[in-house]
Amino acid sequence: MAHPQVVIGVDSSTQSTKALAVDAETGQVLGEGRAPHRVDSRHGQESDPDQWWDALTTAVAATGWADRAQALAIGGQQHGLVTLDAAGRPVRPALLWNDVRSAPQAADLVRKFGAQWWATEIGSVPGASFTAAKWAWLRATEPDNADRTAAVRLPHDHLTERLTGTATTDRGDASGTGWWTPDGYHTAVLDHIGLDPALLPAVTPAGTAAGHALPGGPLRPGTPIATGTGDNMAAALGLGLTPGTPVLSLGTSGTVYTVARNRPADPTGTVAGFADALDGWLPLACTLNCTLAVDRIATLLGRDRQDVEPGGTAVLLPYLDGERTPALPHASGLLHGLRHDTTPGQLLQAAYDGAAYSLLAALDDVLAVDGPDAADPDRPILLIGGGAQGRAWQDTVRRLSGRPVQLPAARELVALGAAAQAAALLTGESADAVARRWGTADGPVLPALTRDDAALERIATTISHAAALQGDGAH
Ligand SMILES: Nc1ncnc2c1ncn2[C@@H]1O[C@H](COP(=O)(O)OP(=O)(O)O)[C@@H](O)[C@H]1O
Numbered sequence: 341m342a343h344p345q346v347v348i349g350v351d352s353s354t355q356s357t358k359a360l361a362v363d364a365e366t367g368q369v370l371g372e373g374r375a376p377h378r379v380d381s382r383h384g385q386e387s388d389p390d391q392w393w394d395a396l397t398t399a400v401a402a403t404g405w406a407d408r409a410q411a412l413a414i415g416g417q418q419h420g421l422v423t424l425d426a427a428g429r430p431v432r433p434a435l436l437w438n439d440v441r442s443a444p445q446a447a448d449l450v451r452k453f454g455a456q457w458w459a460t461e462i463g464s465v466p467g468a469s470f471t472a473a474k475w476a477w478l479r480a481t482e483p484d485n486a487d488r489t490a491a492v493r494l495p496h497d498h499l500t501e502r503l504t505g506t507a508t509t510d511r512g513d514a515s516g517t518g519w520w521t522p523d524g525y526h527t528a529v530l531d532h533i534g535l536d537p538a539l540l541p542a543v544t545p546a547g548t549a550a551g552h553a554l555p556g557g558p559l560r561p562g563t564p565i566a567t568g569t570g571d572n573m574a575a576a577l578g579l580g581l582t583p584g585t586p587v588l589s590l591g592t593s594g595t596v597y598t599v600a601r602n603r604p605a606d607p608t609g610t611v612a613g614f615a616d617a618l619d620g621w622l623p624l625a626c627t628l629n630c631t632l633a634v635d636r637i638a639t640l641l642g643r644d645r646q647d648v649e650p651g652g653t654a655v656l657l658p659y660l661d662g663e664r665t666p667a668l669p670h671a672s673g674l675l676h677g678l679r680h681d682t683t684p685g686q687l688l689q690a691a692y693d694g695a696a697y698s699l700l701a702a703l704d705d706v707l708a709v710d711g712p713d714a715a716d717p718d719r720p721i722l723l724i725g726g727g728a729q730g731r732a733w734q735d736t737v738r739r740l741s742g743r744p745v746q747l748p749a750a751r752e753l754v755a756l757g758a759a760a761q762a763a764a765l766l767t768g769e770s771a772d773a774v775a776r777r778w779g780t781a782d783g784p785v786l787p788a789l790t791r792d793d794a795a796l797e798r799i800a801t802t803i804s805h806a807a808a809l810q811g812d813g814a815h
């Protein structure tokens with residue numbers, strides 16, 4: 341029997357690295373590996389890039405195919421600021437996407453150029469998550485570290501560079517920096533934040549190798565490494581996503597997105613106008629508080645995470661880490677509408693509702709990027725990420741969206757998308773076409789439930805008051 345052509349896809353996300361060894365022809369998963377990350381939350385949200393490398397090495401080895409893989413690619417958590425010194429060593433731990441200390445710098449960037457300018461020129465109005473705001477924070481807060489920095493990378497760029505020795509990024513992940521445009525890095529933004537463009541990597545086009553594995557790494561030297569991309573862009577590839585199909589990802593972050601033919605330009609900042617990993621766009625809204633926040637509320641209540649109960653009038657906004665959508669970076673969690681007969685199970689359900697609400701509220705805006713006809717309300721939402729495994733999450737999304745929900749049988753869609761990118765290097769196909777050939781989005785469809793407009797109304801009203809109560813100033 342002929343040996344399969346095997347590729348490895350890696351998802352280096354906030355909480356862990358996951359690696360899949362995949363048969364490039366059929367998409368069958370032949371081996372899996374996983375290794376956890378530590379996030380230091382004492383001051384902001386930081387991780388040591390060296391532990392991502394160790395986790396990658398461990399997870400790739402655990403697939404059992406490291407020495408036989410014919411190509412590899414990495415999908416990584418977006419936006420993180422990796423700063424390297426002249427010797428290529430981290431100057432300090434990476435500032436992660438969910439570190440809101442850079443909120444004042446994001447506000448300054450919006451004040452300086454104006455929200456409409458950002459939407460038109462860059463495609464996104466920057467919030468604290470954007471790498472440009474993080475670099476501005478570093479310049480203002482740790483100028484010595486900024487001065488010592490000889491290279492600025494995103495998490496997946498850094499890992500690809502450690503594998504290959506090549507300074508590289510891709511358009512998808514680069515579009516979350518705040519300084520990328522389709523025509524190159526934006527000089528006015530870089531000048532304003534004091535970042536020398538020479539510190540940035542070149543953008544490798546889709547479908548080409550970023551480089552080849554160096555000796556001493558987890559792979560056979562010379563193995564081709566595809567460009568990789570941001571984790572949401574990788575999941576879009578992994579689903580073989582076509583324009584107009586909505587995706588809701590429930591992980592450390594909550595994200596809602598689709599692929600679009602038109603470039604998004606939302607001056608409200610709710611919808612980020614990311615590029616996808618090919619030649620299209622990825623309008624996306626993101627929350628900071630998703631599975632971890634709901635799990636934390638379940639722990640506080642002493643309940644299993646599935647142990648929800650219907651009814652009641654409680655509203656719980658689980659903004660334990662501040663929030664990005666709505667833009668309340670300094671918010672904390674808020675409980676409203678308690679009554680004598682409110683049960684713990686209802687409180688837990690309220691946490692799910694509060695976490696899902698803003699994602700679903702942004703869905704129409706995400707889909708509207710390609711015009712009103714693109715938003716077919718009967719089209720199922722593809723539900724992915726760790727939370728998609730949970731019945732309580734599935735039912736919450738059905739109840740608050742009024743749409744059917746499709747559960748792709750394939751798991752780990754970020755790693756699968758990276759694997760599809762690696763396979764595309766071997767076959768010359770487009771990575772999304774590879775994933776469609778693999779049938780990765782196939783899975784059961786749960787029918788729509790009647791939309792719970794009363795719950796939506798309660799949450800909307802609470803948020804509108806919460807904005808005034810919690811403010812967005814740095815207290
Ligand atoms: N059966 C489940 N029900 C609800 N949540 C789950 C379930 N299984 C895993 N999770 C959640 O999934 C999260 C991890 O999802 P994942 O998409 O891997 O996150 P990330 O990519 O951000 O690291 C964990 O926070 C965990 O709470």
Ligand SMILES: O=C(CO)[C@@H](O)[C@H](O)COP(=O)(O)O
Nearest residue numbers: 353354417418437591592593
């Ligand atoms: O910031 C965003 C999207 O803009 C996040 O979606 C990050 O990309 C983190 O992803 P996970 O670790 O939650 O998968």
